[in-house]
Amino acid sequence: MFIPNDNRYNMIPYRRCGRSGVLLPALSLGLWHNFGDTTPFSVQQSLLRTAFDHGITHFDLANNYGPPYGAAERNFGAHMDMDWRPHRDELFLSTKAGYDMWAGPYGNWGSRKYLISSLDQSLKRMRVDYVDLFYHHRPDPQTPIAETMGALDQIVRSGKALYIGLSNYNPEQTREAVEELNRLGTPCLIHQPRYSMLDRHIEEGLTGVLKEKQIGCIVFQPLAGGLLTGKYLNGIPEDSRMKRDNRFLKPENLTEETLRKLTALKEIADARGQKMHHLALQWVLRDEGITSALIGASRPEQITDNLEALKAPPLTAEELERIESILNN
């Protein structure tokens, strides 16, 4: 039986999610990689237990996380039965639909038909009665926004999710969706965009909309899939994502420009006496408008290592300026 660490709620700061009642840990754990059928159950279990033992209460899933699609949710369901049922009310669980999930015209994008049936499937796989947060995973250019938001509103009203969120919506799409949700009376809790030192697109409008509308922001891939750990500075290690599972992180991502930036960032981290990924995590969390950084991990030590970032002294104005000039060149 899993007996969690008694001290877990003193180990990580919690940040308020926009203007809501929800607090999220500054680091959250994503189950995109390392929770499919190719990762031993015992490794998954130690990742989840380690996170929770250190106060990480938020686990993020999606219908198609695997491999194969659905496997991360199905495996999580088995963990639910083994470890988490007594702690269900201490967890903030999210899942999503919006990308390709099943064959035919109803297993993708943003129709009411897809979103509601996908969440029903997710709840069965995860072996829970409801999720805390359900996201539309990406905007659908074909479906009227009123239909997609209407489905999200209906999901909350049916009790299958407590809150709803948007992911990968641009500033204009976010504004339109949020206004429609407000009209329906189901406010948007949070937005989940990609953000890291290597991808700053959200600074060009999205963060402004989220602040204006007082919506939380949980940023995914704050370590750019591992690039910002510095592990690829001298080649591709055998035990890295790029070697073991390069569906998304490919050797082509190691461009000369990226390597130049990474090398310069490492010098700043070295001068601060910290690891490069600690610098990268501190940097995405430097603005209080960012509620949480959504990390992945292939082994439990990476989670405890990443938590060290939260104890480091804040970045100085001079360091932030140096980082700015590295990222802009």
Ligand SMILES: NC(=O)c1ccc[n+]([C@@H]2O[C@H](COP(=O)([O-])OP(=O)(O)OC[C@H]3O[C@@H](n4cnc5c(N)ncnc54)[C@H](OP(=O)(O)O)[C@@H]3O)[C@@H](O)[C@H]2O)c1
């Ligand atoms: N909404 C969306 O469209 C979307 C898209 C993508 C992701 N996400 C969410 O974001 C989550 C995180 O994505 P991600 O896993 O790509 O994020 P990430 O945190 O940028 O990368 C995680 C990977 O970096 C490496 N790593 C992490 N900490 C390390 C450490 N201390 N030392 C050395 N290596 C370390 C590990 O890879 P290796 O050890 O295998 O090298 C780990 O799996 C996903 O699980 C998912 O929940 C959402």
